[in-house]
Amino acid sequence: MSKKSSEKVTIFALGGVGEIGKNMYVVQYANDIVVIDAGLKFPEEDMLGIDVVIPDISYLTENRDKVRGILVTHGHEDHIGGLPYILKHLNVPVYGTKLTLGLIEAKLKEANLLGETKRILIHPDTELNLGSITASFFRTNHSIPDSVGVALDTPEGLIVHTGDFKFDFTPVNQQYADLHRMAELGSKGVLCLLSESTNAERSGFTPSEKSVGQELVEVFRRAKQRVVVATFASNIHRVQQVFEAAMLTNRKVTVIGRSMVNVVTIANELGYLDIPEGMLIEPEEVNSLPADEVVILSTGSQGEPMSALTRMARSTHKKLDILPGDTVIIAATPIPGNERYVGRTVDELFRLGANVIYGPGTITGVHVSGHGSQEELKLMLNMMKPKYFIPIHGEYRMLKQHTNLAVSVGVERENTFILDIGDTVEIQNGIARRGSKIPAGNVLIDGLGVGDVGNIVLRDRKLLSQDGILVVVVTLSKQEGKIISGPDIISRGFVYVRESEGLLEEANKIVSNTLARLMGENVNEWASLKTQVRDALGRFLYEQTRRRPMILPIIMEV
């Protein structure tokens, strides 16, 4: 016992709590670190010009010899998207189920990391020895096949991580959630449960994906012309059901949009899609078929500007047009922030004369969530009967609601921990407490740069985006104490020059006068000249326009 008490389990998140995206959870016992997932998130609206955001993994790189591997629960971007960036700095084995590894491998190939990354296939009944920690898995239902939860057997006890889940009692692919294994874990005794919180604000029970399939058949049958279905590419169950509904209604299916083509190809190769012979046609074949024998399966359910559906809606798709009378099904819920894009796409489709099925899945029936609602979260809690509870995968309000659910089913409130990224929970001799913080944060990726865009760069982009920039160029002769050339004012993003000639002429005078005055006073310190020009011009422009462009004085001396 005395030896046992000198070590502890430490649990923390490097991403995924207090936010949606970049999921990355860590469990450490002594010299063994196990990482669960390595996701990305899409930039917030104030992260101008940023492509994606990944977790700060400096704790892991500093302890690289202890990291036993990354266990990946499923193949969604917010769980695998960080891998290409992270594996560059932390070359550790990656564990995943067949489809998950398939999707990861496509990413690693693109990033030229496939050769140097050890990838290990797991099955739901795999047991992994990761130093002092033994990992096992249980199958869950989610909007992508081959999703699993993770059970980590540590010397302190069982730590269970649910992955993303719902309970779908009629799953499309017959991959039933492993209720028995969950029950077994609960019977054995779960020390700490980490459970996902996406739908913790939603009451009730999320409907089965199968209900979507039934509705698709109805819509396909009613449609007198072509049907376009836009959905997330990774929702293989949904894709499968589109093929099945097409078959039942005598339609062929063509697949468009880069990610849709990629995922359908991978899923088909790995056996996760069952596409009947002859059902799949090329986009070029569409026009040779009667309109009521065609389904177009497309990306663009979020109104993404470059997606196939958006291109069709704007009549700029190279191969396919929307014709009056076509039916377009948007089988997705807009992610917060995308409502306007989706709305605009719907508008354009209506303008083209399409019949558009859009709106909340509860009304249209053509979409259900992949995440469990409150009753399912309670079912998981009831199965696991954890001593300690850490809600994960959600904004603070979702974690809070999930905590309330846990308390409502019997977890002691003082045994629940809402974490921010970097917050730790330490469990020693069965007692959990908050530990010291470890480094955590957002690493911003812009193009090929990782981490070279920080607060100063973002602040400048914000300023530039609001009122633009004025570059003031002037050449001075120090000896003669006069302006040799300029000032020239170059404006970008400030005002439309042709409309504002008077203003810019006056601005020119302000600069000339300021410099003349300063040179008269024999003040010729470089920094002061620049500052005074910037201040005088800034004041003048604010008075005249109420705008504050960035002002960049370039003062040359000859």
Add this chain to the structure above:
Amino acid sequence: MSKKSSEKVTIFALGGVGEIGKNMYVVQYANDIVVIDAGLKFPEEDMLGIDVVIPDISYLTENRDKVRGILVTHGHEDHIGGLPYILKHLNVPVYGTKLTLGLIEAKLKEANLLGETKRILIHPDTELNLGSITASFFRTNHSIPDSVGVALDTPEGLIVHTGDFKFDFTPVNQQYADLHRMAELGSKGVLCLLSESTNAERSGFTPSEKSVGQELVEVFRRAKQRVVVATFASNIHRVQQVFEAAMLTNRKVTVIGRSMVNVVTIANELGYLDIPEGMLIEPEEVNSLPADEVVILSTGSQGEPMSALTRMARSTHKKLDILPGDTVIIAATPIPGNERYVGRTVDELFRLGANVIYGPGTITGVHVSGHGSQEELKLMLNMMKPKYFIPIHGEYRMLKQHTNLAVSVGVERENTFILDIGDTVEIQNGIARRGSKIPAGNVLIDGLGVGDVGNIVLRDRKLLSQDGILVVVVTLSKQEGKIISGPDIISRGFVYVRESEGLLEEANKIVSNTLARLMGENVNEWASLKTQVRDALGRFLYEQTRRRPMILPIIMEV
């Protein structure tokens, strides 16, 4: 008859169709133009740095001698917010009911336009002679008191504009919708109905505002500490109900947030609020009262960054804090695009230990829409029985759904017209057809500038916001054919310089080499030098970083 047939009624929108906001509708008969509303809209996400957007009114200024006045249906920003800008260029009388004029006058005062603007008070039974057009009004229910619809009697027949409306059979202020007048108009025969479409996608009947009052009493009663209610300032009915619920539960009310204080003051002065003696307290008095005797009525229901609620949530409000156990009611639905802001505010409030009531009004009961749902739109159509129908006030998809509703209640589909701004409908001898387009568009307002920010400026702001700017400064001697000073590269919003010294040094070399090569070739055309520097540097940076900053070469010659 022959005389009659030579003139026609022309109907068009300068704003409010194909968009949410900047409502402005125009009816013209011969030399008489009547304008209905003059709103603003908030900028779309690609209108960087823009404060507000108003309609292009060049048609009206070109025909200023014909414009008989602007009839304002109610006091919301999307109906009155354009007035301070528009009246500067078009000094015509403004007509409105008492509260509407009160809110307009506050705006005109700020813009120093009060003295020179003719403001004419109307009552629901007012009749106005506007040249060949006679205007009358009918009271409607909406989320602000004193809302009216407009009936324009033209020589061609009656044109009815509904304003914004719902049917609230138990209105908070006893201002019942004028069903009888609507029925009368319908009996008389409506040539063309313009009806608002905000909730045309929503089935059923919007609940009465009174249901919110009942729920507020319940929440106030259950709350053991202070209650904060955030709602739109202009929703005077809601504000009244907060005072009533406070009185019933023995609480005093303090009002915070600039627009809430303004509107409560104006509405109180004009008699639209009935605040019992002693109910209203100053924010400074809050802390001297027991927590369960306080209500704080606040702005910030949209999570606006500078609002009172957001400040309290961030613990940066000067006078008031959120304490653990306080109840915060967010009595509003997020406007599309604001979901993230509201979510963040809710997160912060939960972090402070507050009990937050948020989410769809259908679940919380503390918010109802001010706009009628499908059954109410059909009721209006049934009352008016119009020959022609023009859906207004909504995005295209809403106008489309509203058109379908009109057809479902008996309007001929060929008698319905979905308009874009600038599209006209002409009615002559009882026959409507589409006429030629008139100029229409967005006028962007940035600070004091009106119309000096156009596509080029916005494109530059977009570029600058994505990857920043590099200014390359170099001085050449033409005679000696060599670089005298520089190149110096100044970067803003591109990379964090300290992290990228190597990159910028290499960039420097690229510029030097390009110039040396060109000068060697005796190519010294100014424009070509700049273009070549820009191209070479741009190519290099894109290869290295996959970013495309704006590059501004400044090449001086001595």
